[in-house]
Amino acid sequence: MADVKKIATRESYGNALAELGDKYDKLVVLDADLAAATKTGIFKKKFPDRHFDCGIAESNMMSVAAGMAATGLIPFASTFAMFAAGRAFEQVRNSIGYPHLNVKIGATHAGISVGEDGATHQCNEDIALMRTIPGMTVINPADDTEARAAVEAAILHEGPVYMRFGRLAAPVINDPATYKFELGKGVQLRDGKDIAIFATGLMVGEAIEAAKTLADEGIDAAVINIHTIKPIDEDIIVKNAQKCGVVLTVEEHSIIGGLGSAVADVLTAKCPTKQFRIGVNDEFGHSGPAVDLLKEFGLCAENIVAKAKEAVKAK
Amino acid sequence: MDATLKKQLEITATKVRLGIIEGVYNAKSGHPGGSLSIADLLTYLYFAKLNVYPDKPDEASRDRFVLSKGHTAPALYSTLAQKGFFPEDELKSLRHIGALLQGHPCIHIPGVDMSSGSLGQGVSVAAGMALSAKYQGADYKVYTVLGDGEIQEGQVWEASMFAAHYKLDNLVMIVDNNGLQIDGKVSDVMSPYPIVDKFKAFGLHVIEADAHDFDSLDKAFNEAETVCGQPTVIVMKSTKGKGVSFMEDNVSWHGTAPNAEQYAQAVEELTAHLKELEG
Numbered sequence: 061m062a063d064v065k066k067i068a069t070r071e072s073y074g075n076a077l078a079e080l081g082d083k084y085d086k087l088v089v090l091d092a093d094l095a096a097a098t099k100t101g102i103f104k105k106k107f108p109d110r111h112f113d114c115g116i117a118e119s120n121m122m123s124v125a126a127g128m129a130a131t132g133l134i135p136f137a138s139t140f141a142m143f144a145a146g147r148a149f150e151q152v153r154n155s156i157g158y159p160h161l162n163v164k165i166g167a168t169h170a171g172i173s174v175g176e177d178g179a180t181h182q183c184n185e186d187i188a189l190m191r192t193i194p195g196m197t198v199i200n201p202a203d204d205t206e207a208r209a210a211v212e213a214a215i216l217h218e219g220p221v222y223m224r225f226g227r228l229a230a231p232v233i234n235d236p237a238t239y240k241f242e243l244g245k246g247v248q249l250r251d252g253k254d255i256a257i258f259a260t261g262l263m264v265g266e267a268i269e270a271a272k273t274l275a276d277e278g279i280d281a282a283v284i285n286i287h288t289i290k291p292i293d294e295d296i297i298v299k300n301a302q303k304c305g306v307v308l309t310v311e312e313h314s315i316i317g318g319l320g321s322a323v324a325d326v327l328t329a330k331c332p333t334k335q336f337r338i339g340v341n342d343e344f345g346h347s348g349p350a351v352d353l354l355k356e357f358g359l360c361a362e363n364i365v366a367k368a369k370e371a372v373k374a375k
Numbered sequence: 376m377d378a379t380l381k382k383q384l385e386i387t388a389t390k391v392r393l394g395i396i397e398g399v400y401n402a403k404s405g406h407p408g409g410s411l412s413i414a415d416l417l418t419y420l421y422f423a424k425l426n427v428y429p430d431k432p433d434e435a436s437r438d439r440f441v442l443s444k445g446h447t448a449p450a451l452y453s454t455l456a457q458k459g460f461f462p463e464d465e466l467k468s469l470r471h472i473g474a475l476l477q478g479h480p481c482i483h484i485p486g487v488d489m490s491s492g493s494l495g496q497g498v499s500v501a502a503g504m505a506l507s508a509k510y511q512g513a514d515y516k517v518y519t520v521l522g523d524g525e526i527q528e529g530q531v532w533e534a535s536m537f538a539a540h541y542k543l544d545n546l547v548m549i550v551d552n553n554g555l556q557i558d559g560k561v562s563d564v565m566s567p568y569p570i571v572d573k574f575k576a577f578g579l580h581v582i583e584a585d586a587h588d589f590d591s592l593d594k595a596f597n598e599a600e601t602v603c604g605q606p607t608v609i610v611m612k613s614t615k616g617k618g619v620s621f622m623e624d625n626v627s628w629h630g631t632a633p634n635a636e637q638y639a640q641a642v643e644e645l646t647a648h649l650k651e652l653e654g
Contacts, residue, residue, distance in 0.1 A: 088510065112506065112541070120499045120533035127503020130482070130489060132435070132511070135503075150493060151530075155500055159482040159490040 065204075066229035069261075070168040072207035073225045074099025077136060077166075078106045079208075084215055086134045090125055092118045097227075098138040098168045118143040122151035122163075129161040134215060137163060141170035141224060145186035156220050157193040164214045165222045170200075171312035172340055172357055173228040173262060175350035182345040188317025190222040191290045197243065198290040200224040200311075200319075202264035205234035206287055209241030217243060224261065226312075228350045231265045244288045246296035252282030255368050256300035259310040260286045260319045263338075263359060267310055270364035277365075279372055289322050297326045301333040306375045308336045308368055312359050315339035336371040338363060376593045380423065382652065384589050387457055388418040389649045392618045393642065394453030394466050400638040402470035405478070408628040410450035412553040412586065412613040413520060417454040419592045420518060429459035432485045438515050439504045441489045443497025444522035444551065445479040446630070451487070452476050460486035495528030497521070498548060502538045505546035505606075520549045524556030526567045532577065538606040539578030547599045548579070548608040551586065553615035555626045574608045586613030619644060 081087055081103060089111045095101040104111035114121035118139050125137040137144070144167040145152070156163045167186060174182045190198045197217060201207035207225060214221040233249075249264070250271050259267035264285045271281040282300050286292065301307050307327065309320040320337040327333050340357055354360050358367075391414045399405040421427065425438040442451050449469065456463040461475065461484070468474040475484055479492030488504075491497040501519035508515055521531060538546050550570060558564045567573070574581045580602045584595035592611070599607040615629070616622030619641045633641055 110510075114537060115533075115540075117533035117537065119495075119530050120502075120537055123496045123499030123530070123534070124503035124506065124537065127441075127489070127500035127505075128507040128510075129503075130500070131439070131504050131507040131513075133507050151496055151499075154490070154493045155496045 064231040066231050067204040068227055068229045069201055069204065069207040069225040070099045070227060072204040073166050073168065073211060073223070074102035076208040076211035077103040080212055080215065081107050081110065084134065086132065087215065088112065088128065088133050088135050090114055090121050090135055090137045092116055092121050092139045092143065094139055098166065100138045100166070118148045119151045122148040123155040125163045126155035126159065126161050129163045130159070135163055136166050138166040138168065140181060141167035141183035141186040142181055145189045145222070146183060149189055153193050157196055160195050160219055162218055163220050166225065167222060168225040169227045170224045171226060171262065172345040172353050172359065173226055173312060173350040175227070175353060176347050178347040179344040184314040184340045184345070185317070186224060187289055187313050187319065188321070191322065195219055196290065197221040197288065199288050200261040201287050202261055202285055203230050203232045203234055205232060205236045205239045206241060209239060210287065213241050213243045226262050228262065230262050233265050233268060244291045244293060246293035247285040247287065248282070248296065249285055250281065250283040252280040253303060254280045255306050255308055255372050256282045256284065256304040257308045257310060257364065257368065258284050258286050258297065258319065258323055260289065262312050263310040266359070266361045267364055269361035270368065273361065273365050274368055279368065281368060286319055289319055292322050292326060294326050294330065297323055298331045301327055301331045306334050306371045308338065308364070308371050310338040310364055313339055315341055334374060336367055338367055376590050381589050384418055384422055386649065386652050387422055388415045389618070389645055389652060390457055391418050391450065391453045393645050394456055394463060395449040396619070396633065396638065396641045396645065398449040398452060398466040398469040399632045401467045403632050404470060405449055405632055406446040406630050407449070407632070408555070408615040408622060409444060409522060409551065409553065410447040411617045411619060411622060412615045413447055413450050413551050414618065415587050415589065416520065416549060416551070416592065416611065417450050419589055421454050421458050423593070424596055425518070426515070427458070427486070429486065432460060436513065436515055439488045439501070439517040441497040441501040441517070441519040442480050442491050443501070443519045444494065444525050445492030445497065448478065448480050451480060455486040458486070494522070494525040495530035498531055499534040499537070502534050502543060502546060505538070505543040506541050508545055509543065516545050516547065518547050518549065520551055522556070523550055523552045523554065523561050523567055523570065524564070526550060526570070527565050535574065535577040535579060542604045543606045544603050546606040547596070548606065550608060550610045551613050552610055553613045555615045555629065557629050559626055570610050578605060580605050580607045582607060582609045584609050584611040586611040587617055
């Protein structure tokens with residue numbers, strides 16, 4: 061994929077905010093001393109009066125955002141996923157979720173691809189935490205095109221939204237000229253009959269690569285991008301599971317509580333199907349270059365191919 | 376303060392106290408002590424200070440009130456009922472299944488500007504509302520009440536730093552300093568003292584007041600309106616359980632409902648006081 065354009069979705073987030081600032085005058089941005097890393101600094105440069113630094117105090121920031129939303133603004137509260145979903149979980153639940161306020165949470169540096177900073181900053185639990193909050197929409201975009209579209213979709217959606225962005229540059233897989241983001245809808249990237257691979261975020265690109273290799277080896281894999289983890293697209297899950305008879309979920313998140321769990325929730329109720337999972341197993345990450353870590357933890361096309369073969373055999 | 380208004384406030388505050396007892400007794404649970412300690416304050420705010428409209432509870436220009444010490448919801452509900460946001464009868468179904476009035480304040484209740492109850496969060500929400508007003512050029516004010524135990528929460532100090540940094544002079548925080556929390560005296564559990572010096576060090580304008588003297592409250596809130604470029608905190612000395620003899624300054628009434636006998640005695644005392652005031 062050497063000639064494919066790569067952009068980190070955190071960069072897409074910052075650019076989208078700056079672009080959409082003109083169109084939506086109620087949009088304001090909060091950050092917690094990480095504007096350079098979350099890329100809200102791009103927005104700050106263009107709209108200095110609409111960007112509010114809260115200092116290193118994420119709990120306060122989430123409740124402040126709630127107060128701003130309760131008085132008519134559309135605040136984007138931005139920090140690393142670890143602090144947005146982890147440290148400030150209870151503020152997100154009680155100040156934002158319970159009153160169902162129109163706060164958008166921009167969580168960057170999600171997953172193990174944070175890299176060198178190590179386990180304290182590699183948040184593999186945020187999807188699990190956020191999807192338990194009633195009324196919370198959870199979006200994990202795969203690339204630049206999808207991330208930008210997701211930001212505008214979040215603005216147009218009335219209610220709290222959690223958006224997950226990555227630090228590592230991700231290949232652009234969606235054509236910005238034709239791509240249309242539909243909140244709560246999965247995207248069928250490839251039809252197949254042997255196995256249904258449901259991927260989210262950074263793993264979507266890997267799943268596409270894996271499907272090509274699998275095709276070369278005679279396995280016809282469907283690839284579905286699940287960008288909205290909640291509410292999840294039940295129809296696309298059931299349809300592909302029925303057709304393929306075995307399912308593989310792939311996510312850069314703990315195998316507990318994320319995409320794999322969300323898909324399993326649908327399958328057990330509507331279409332019991334054997335499911336295999338790729339994700340971060342029940343363990344912490346550690347320091348290292350992101351690309352090496354992804355390989356080490358099996359979050360790569362090679363491992364998807366291996367797991368898919370195992371799954372097809374087990375049908 | 377004008378003597379007629381003061382008398383009227385004293386009458387209303389006694390009715391608010393009766394409503395608190397009615398609500399907590401019928402709920403068979405809740406927090407009467409800290410509700411009674413802010414009854415005079417809420418009466419003052421809703422009947423002498425806040426621009427609010429019971430017939431238009433969502434009016435955008437209204438002043439905002441956040442009960443950061445959300446467990447004292449019975450005081451807020453009783454005050455809102457007196458003000459006409461909903462019928463007083465609702466107090467009897469407080470905390471019941473299907474009732475309008477939830478155990479802690481809920482944004483969907485007419486007159487309630489924010490859900491609250493998890494301590495330390497309401498003050499940040501209030502700061503967000505105040506910053507939002509500044510940003511949007513709105514001239515409403517934001518008031519929030521914290522418990523003296525609540526200020527043990529670190530988020531209160533994050534919010535104080537934030538409010539001072541953004542010069543939120545449209546925000547007034549009130550600390551209900553009744554000296555007691557669930558496990559005992561605040562000074563024994565985890566001393567927040569010196570409260571005044573701490574808020575001063577965080578860049579707030581601090582005013583001390585007597586929570587049960589309307590002249591003292593009036594003076595404090597009027598002074599708060601003259602402050603420019605910084606938020607105000609009014610640290611008001613109060614008596615937990617104020618107005619019901621056997622509940623006063625007694626920590627066991629933090630989160631306990633009265634039994635039938637105690638309920639009857641509390642109502643008798645407050646009714647007698649009301650008759651005295653109404654002459």
